[in-house]
Amino acid sequence: MIRNLRELYQFRELLKNLVIKELKLRYKRSVLGFLWTMLNPLMMMIILTIVFSHMMRFDMKNFAIFLLCGLLPWNYFSHSLSMSTMSLISNANLINKVYIPKAVFPLSIIFSNMVNMILSLIPLFILMVFMRIEIQSSVMLIPILLLNLILFTAGISLFISCLNVFFRDFTHMIEIIVTAWFYLTPIIYPMDMIPAKYEMLFKLNPLVYIIGSFREVIFYGRVPSFSFMINSIVVAFVSFFIGYWYFYRNEKQVIYYI
Amino acid sequence: MTDNLAISINNVSVKYKLFHERSLTLKETAINFLKGKRDKYEYLWALKGINISIKKGETVGIIGQNGSGKSTLLKVIAKILEPSEGKIQYNGKLSAMIELGAGFSAELTGEENIYLNGAILGLSKTDIHKKFDEIVEFAELEKFIDIPVKNYSSGMYMRLGFALSTAVDPDILIIDEILAVGDESFQKKCFKKLNEFKQKGKTIIIVSHDLNSIERMCNKAYLIKEGKLISEGHPKEVISFYRNLISRGEIEISNIPNRLGGGEVRIKEVRFYNSSGVVTDYFNTGDTLKVRIEYHASKRIDKPVFGVAIHSENGVHINGPNTKLSGFEIDFIEGEGALEYIIKSLSLMEGSYYFAAAIFDYTCTQPYDYWDRCRHFYVSNGSINEKYGLFYMPSEWRRV
Known part of the structure; x- marks a missing residue:
């Protein structure tokens, strides 16, 4: 497994090139180019603010920022998942013709989406300044949170990209799972709205830590408790290692099924 | 491995799983698991015990x-x-x-x-x-x-x-x-x-x-x-x-790689004969080449069209006649039979050529059977002294 990781490191140039390709293809022939990454969350936020604070009368100050802090990492997670499900299958031609460590395909999606995620944080901070919300020093933790998010998402992406080669109907299942996961995670609602009797159950949801921490440091401006941080780091590493281990064990079979 | 070797292949074998019944989806797998049904497959050895040392x-x-x-x-x-x-x-x-x-x-x-x-x-x-x-x-x-x-x-x-x-x-x-x-x-x-x-x-x-x-x-x-x-x-x-x-027929092309068609008529064999009626794949420019296409029609087929085509080694389409274009109408075929296509004088230059044979319906859109580039034949120049291009055209020079 270590040798495999080292080999992956040797192909970092390819990984970099694939990430560049993903980004280039996404913005090719669009006039606004990379601006879309920043405009998208803004548009979404405007819509959500109107719906939630004017129609559903959700009584909370700066609800838009609150929402965006959860939605941005969530979008990263869900887009990466749905894109990486097909990542091996859509590169079947290449896998059949050239020897490459196959993990580069889901990983290139993880990294190119991360570029977008980081870019979309910019309009969030601009908005906060605009709405006179003080940005606390707790935001210094963001790099760690992003790393957790990458590791967690990469683990699941590696797992499902490989699984989808063996069971092609997994694409459909993942859509259902992702939708359910969205509502089961405090993204459009705050953590303290969860009834006390379900609190224990919610604490089993790893995304509570991975995504919840973003809201803690950006919106509430506080450093999450030690145990909260440890949970989120542990969850991220466990996910990555399980996903990577499964991928590594089954990678060699992929070529016979693709 | 010694230093003067570039690659050493030691006793390499590759086996594929050849599935007869396979659950392709998670749903099927789960149902089959509950029913106690397992995937049915056998191993197919694509390579067996290969030893090669390349210097x-x-x-x-x-x-x-x-x-x-x-x-x-x-x-x-x-x-x-x-x-x-x-x-x-x-x-x-x-x-x-x-x-x-x-x-x-x-x-x-x-x-x-x-x-x-x-x-x-x-x-x-x-x-x-x-x-x-x-x-x-x-x-x-x-x-x-x-x-x-x-x-x-x-x-x-x-x-x-x-x-x-x-x-x-x-x-x-x-x-x-x-x-x-x-x-x-x-x-x-x-x-x-x-x-x-x-x-x-x-x-x-x-x-x-x-x-x-x-x-x-x-x-x-x-x-x-x-x-x-x-x-x-x-x-x-x-x-x-x-x-x-x-x-000698010891290597048979039993699995035709590029085979298309509905299968109501099957081409059984395609063979080349020289002018003395001997089966061969080797010809000289100017020779007579006779192709015999043996077929089996599992039911009566009205107005079939037989077609052939020759391609050069690098894919140039040289000719492609069929019985309909040649005005050789066939009323029907049923059961076993054979058809011959005769090139009176082969004007191809030295090289190896692909041969394709097909049986179509009368509209020439639906193939019953289609062997795309399934056979090779080889042409030598023989007594011809030309060496450029694809074709030999009998000709003469004259000074005027």
Whole structure:
């Protein structure tokens, strides 16, 4: 497994090139180019603010920022998942013709989406300044949170990209799972709205830590408790290692099924 | 492994699972699991106990029929497939050309693709940077390097693919069939580049149907049949052994690779006969060539159309007559039968040619059976002294 990781490191140039390709293809022939990454969350936020604070009368100050802090990492997670499900299958031609460590395909999606995620944080901070919300020093933790998010998402992406080669109907299942996961995670609602009797159950949801921490440091401006941080780091590493281990064990079979 | 070897293949076998019943989806798997039904499969050995040692600086050719396992062997050597048993050791850097331009992304420009595919082949950015001009020059794409490759002609596409694979500057180069594509000037360029490689003492492994280029290029050949290595040695000897097997019918093309059609009529066999009625695949320019197509119609078929076609080794479509176009109408066929197509005087020049045979319905749109390029025949010049081009046209010179 270590040798495999080292080999992956040797192909970092390819990984970099694939990430560049993903980004280039996404913005090719669009006039606004990379601006879309920043405009998208803004548009979404405007819509959500109107719906939630004017129609559903959700009584909370700066609800838009609150929402965006959860939605941005969530979008990263869900887009990466749905894109990486097909990542091996859509590169079947290449896998059949050239020897490459196959993990580069889901990983290139993880990294190119991360570029977008980081870019979309910019309009969030601009908005906060605009709405006179003080940005606390707790935001210094963001790099760690992003790393957790990458590791967690990469683990699941590696797992499902490989699984989808063996069971092609997994694409459909993942859509259902992702939708359910969205509502089961405090993204459009705050953590303290969860009834006390379900609190224990919610604490089993790893995304509570991975995504919840973003809201803690950006919106509430506080450093999450030690145990909260440890949970989120542990969850991220466990996910990555399980996903990577499964991928590594089954990678060699992929070529016979693709 | 000793130092003078480039590749040592030790007792390598590859087995595939051949599924008779397989659950393709999670849902099916779950249901079948509950029902206690398991996937049904058997193992198919694509390669069995292959031992090959290739010395540094050698150019070797691997030949065999379609389905013999030669492409599997190449994929194992190129590390695309993991051998089920045995192991392969390497001395030096490897580059494989299984398909030219396999990794090209249509929307990206030539330049962007050079960087992307260079990385796929394991080159670093500085490596590619250094070789960029050389690649562009070889591919003759100076003017087109900044347009998306989807706008490239197939020739440009292949030139770029070839230029990239050789730019890796590998110690061991693996080539699959790709020399059979492209126009003549491209082929000449490739051969020139390969010769340069040979002179630099690099190791080249070629898989090809084109026995002539194997004979010309290689100093050793291996013949694979049904996953086993059955002959190795000097290309001339191995190739003549191979041709012998084919003419004796010991290598049968039982699985026609490019077979299409509904199957109401099956072509059973296609054979070539010379003017004295002997089965052969070898002819001289000017000879009579008789093709006999044996078929079996499982039910009465009205107004079938039989068609044939000849292609040159590099894919040029030479002719394609059929019974309808020739005004040779067939009322119906039923059961066993045979049809002959006779070329009175073969005007093809020296080379090897593909032969295709098909039976269509009267509209010529639905094939009952279609063997695309399933047979080869070889033409020698015989008493003709011309040597250029595809055709010999009986002619004379006159001074006036």
